[in-house]
Amino acid sequence: MDMKSLYLLIALSPLAGSLIAGLFGWAIGRRAAHVVTILGVAVSAALSLKVLHGFLTGEASVFNEAVYTWLTVGGMEFSVGFLVDTLTAMMMVVVSFVSLMVHIYTIGYMQEDPGYQRFFSYISLFTFSMLMLVMSNNFIQLFFGWEAVGLVSYLLIGFWFKRPTAIFANLKAFLVNRVGDFGFLLGIGLVLAHFGGSLNYSDVFAAAPGLANATIAIFPGVEWSLMTVTCILLFVGAMGKSAQFPLHVWLPDSMEGPTPISALIHAATMVTAGLFMVSRMSPLFELSDTALNFIMVVGSITALFMGFLGIIQNDIKRVVAYSTLSQLGYMTVALGASAYSIAMFHVMTHAFFKALLFLAAGSVIIGMHHDQDMRNMGGLRKYMPITWITSLLGSLALIGTPFFSGFYSKDSIIEAVHASNLAASGFAYFAVVAGVFVTAFYSFRMYFLVFHGKERWMENHGSHHEHHGDHDDEEPSGDHHHGLGPNDKPHESPWVVTLPLVVLAIPSVMIGYFAIEPLLYGDFFKGVIVVNSEAHPAMAELAHEFHGAAAMGVHALQTMVFWLAVAGVALAWFFYMKAPHIPAAIKQRFAVIDRVLENKYYMDDLYFNLFAKGSRALGTFFWKVGDMLLIDGLVVNGSAKLVGFFSGVVRKLQTGFIYSYATTMIVGVLALMTLWFAQLIF
């Protein structure tokens, strides 16, 4: 099989599965729907692994070709093309592999849901869109993939579309992403206008160095660096998709969707699309220090402040969601430090351990009969041993325990920021180091609350359902089967749920150790990610200090970062195992801070009151004056009336009498004649 058909097969087999399950799901039934979609994704995953293996052994070469030209407009080509290099290959494996695990897991999680086939169709469609996004060789296809994953995300957040909170959440995600996409489109527009009129990556990258000092005047008289404006606009797109401050507000609410998609879309893959895009565009971003500083500041704010919010959450999924936000911030900081390869490395390790944590949280939720409140859990390790062990491994990876995969990527980020010479690196370094402590604290707070301590579902059950569970689109109130009764016992989930946990736990623990050397310091990303090591020497410095994965792990034991993580875990143990009254006391003492955190820094209120209400007020104004009066009254109804009037007049001309028809023809001839002879004469 030639490479072109191989890549086409990788991208299209999930689409085929999705179409079959989506269009014929009613006919083929549940079992066939999951078999066919899993088959499609499995083909993708196996072939992606083959592609990655080819790159690792050096047999494969970079593939950059258009496979299908849709249309050509005035020299502009809109085509579907694939650019497959090491970066793409890595993303392909991550996407298809995590997706495969989530597909399998879904069999257990969605067992009783009436929308079973629809769900499988959506997640396969998502896999297709995400693969098209990462495999693209031009901006148009990138944007299509970008919007397609956004669309599927929207559909899946609102999967239980009868639930008002889900509808609110998916609308919110949609609107916030529009803001980001607006910037992204403007960025693509600038690329099209100034980079030689092509939207192919290779053409744009070739044109970029010559434009390093180019300026544009958006407002007359003010000259801005073209590269900075373009890069920041593109990054605004990434901020929406990858949920960076201040466009992060949609991600926590997206937890209204079923847990498998929280793992797949809102933790492992889609949210990393922005980071992938920036890495892909490294030849552009390297040319603008201003843009890199901007990225670093945004990333570090996200990394630290979203971590704080994780501390006070009681919903198990929301803790993991905030932890995702914070980790995305880490990756963004790495991009700012020109350590693109480290960012992608963290994308990969994070995809595995965060998907694991989400799926484990889902398993806990199944065990708790769809109660998500951690205050009702406790002591689950006895009842759900596999979930317990895999969660522990995932948490250890997340907080950066030496030799776990998360350690290698996260520690490299911290080192890269340390070595960066950008203006923002001081603040960023503080944020990422402090973030380590915060991460350790909230991760283990969750771990202890869920798996250790007293079995709290037996007591105090009844009035705590602020967060609705996952499973009630059939029932109007949907509350009565939530949670365990005092005499119920949680039990371990079925094998389709635990198998993905175990399979994901393996890379969560090990992949960092094996991948760090080739990925960061070998030539895996050579020629794919471009770093100007004179201006941004961080990576070069890190390479100088690196003496192997094992040495790095051992060395970490003497660093402050490691002990901060240990302190975080210890504090969590002390607060939630030893002296549970202390957190409550602190909460009372520092009520102001608690309130700020409870209200998520008032970002939602700000957006809601200022933007949502403001734009609604503006909208009402335009509606009343502009729409009702001018547009509806004059333009729409006016023109409709005008059209209707003409329509009526012409209709009357159409009398049905043959002599009037003939007269019209004669008049037509006479009119043409008059017009032309008038021209000839004058």
Next chain:
Amino acid sequence: MNWADLNLMPAAPELFLFSAVSVLLLLDLFVSDAKRGITYVLSLAILAVAAVLQLAVAEPYAIHTFSNTFVSDPLSTLVKLAMYATTFAVLVYSRQYCADRGIFKGEYFTLSLFALAGMNIMVSASHFLSLYMGLELLSLCLYALIALQRDSVPATESAMKYFVLGALASGLLLYGMSMVYGATGSLELAAVAKSIGAGSANQVLLVFGLVFIVAGLAFKLGAVPFHMWVPDVYQGSPTAVALMIGAAPKLAAFVFVLRFLVQGLGPLVADWQGMLAIVAVLSMAIGNITAIAQTNIKRMLAYSTISHMGFLLLGLIAGNADGYSAALFYTVVYVLMSLVGFGILLALSRAGFDCETLDDLKGLNQRNSWYALLMLLAMFSMAGIPPLLGFFAKFAVIMSVVNIGLVWLAVFAVVMSLIGAFYYLRVVKCIYFDDAVDTAPIVVRGDMKLLLSVNAVALLVLGAVPERLVALCVEAMKQSLTVL
């Protein structure tokens, strides 16, 4: 004329068609009404054989024969093949409809095929007289077809109207031709063009003739202000015949116009460009605006046809090979779309009931979601919504006037297609959002269902890969119009 030198090969498909239909006419006399299926199958077979012959004699360059009155070039080959396919589809679509109404008779088939022969001559003519002969053969067959239901008052009325107005238009055309003959001394297209190009012809006489010719041609296309017959004829004739009039003859009429104006009167391009622009603007405006007020779908489709003819003229107005190819592409796409639109109406009709008004389409989705989807494809394509084929057709003709700097015309065309979108989408709204009024089951023959589905899905598939079809049109045009 030296008979020994006469090359009959380029006209082989036409010769076959004439002889085969004559034989069919005789054969049919011996077929009882119950076995009329034989005539039907034989007609389809004749079409298939003619298409094969056409392909066999096709050459990638122009061959003239019959003393330069007949030409076979890639343009005529392509268009004739399209017309065979179209007529084939029309016969398949109308079988049940005609059988239900007692017009499933030998006359229906022989008249249709003779009309096709007339169209073939229109497409392949290179002489004013052969052009006119083809046109009259087509027209006479159509008049008779419309009045096939002799007892139907609307049908006979519209046949009468079409006949009288058609005679008037033919008169205009002949008169214009005689003027041009007077100015140039020739009736042969190439010679006429040469004479005008040399500048020796009387300019006043030429323009005088040109006005009449344009009027006659506009009548054949059904463009404003020579369009009045279109709505009445569409509405009055049986739906199957309306489809027959609306589909293949438009292809023939387009090539007819092209032969007259481009090949014969090419040097007068500056004059006819302006005339066509007026006609195009009026057609797009009147067609789209009036269609909004219609509740009868056949009538609405008639006005829609008028506006499509306006769009098609945009390509001719461009006055260059790109524009002509765009117009050819537009015509082919238009025929594909109208086949689906009318095909659905035929599918929904049954004995004693004609699907004619918007009410008859209401709630189609509840009755049969597949036909609802096919109609949706046709309507979206006609409205020019991407990625359907209709979008590319509109795009191509609009680009061709933009390329010659007539941006105002392009903007006008876009605004008109926006207005047009209203009534196409209204059909979709009726199909999907209203409750069904008519709840009778929809029974369609299997062969028709298959062909109609292929036809409609082609609008979507070809929309995704339009290059092949575009390339075919561009190539045919390039190889045929070397005179330019």
